[in-house]
Amino acid sequence: MADLHPVAKRIHNVQPDPVRLTVEGGSEHGGGDESDEGAASGVYRFDSTEFFQREFRGEGTRVDADTDAAFRLISSEDYERILLGRQGPEEEGWRMVGEVVAAERADGE
Structure with missing residues (x-):
């Protein structure tokens, strides 16, 4: 079996703690700071x-x-790609x- 996506593994390992995502194609709703x-x-x-x-x-x-919105990763x-x-x-x-291109633990946020 091929390796699991590295960004997905990082998100999975950090959650339920906050994670900072860098999203390519991000917008004012969801993507964050341009x-x-x-x-x-x-x-x-x-x-x-979860992985299947x-x-x-x-x-x-x-x-x-944007705390009132729901977000989904797939x-x-x-x-x-992780979207x-x-x-x-x-x-x-x-x-x-957009596409999640990086994920890191969001310490202190």
């Missing part, structure tokens, strides 16, 4: 994450902003925020 590279970061707390062989899923909230169909989706309190369905 940077020069087109990536954004934010701090999230995932209530659950190589497939990865997780659900949680953002703790540093792996892409080819298992090469972040957002559903606001007044929205039906999920909107894709």
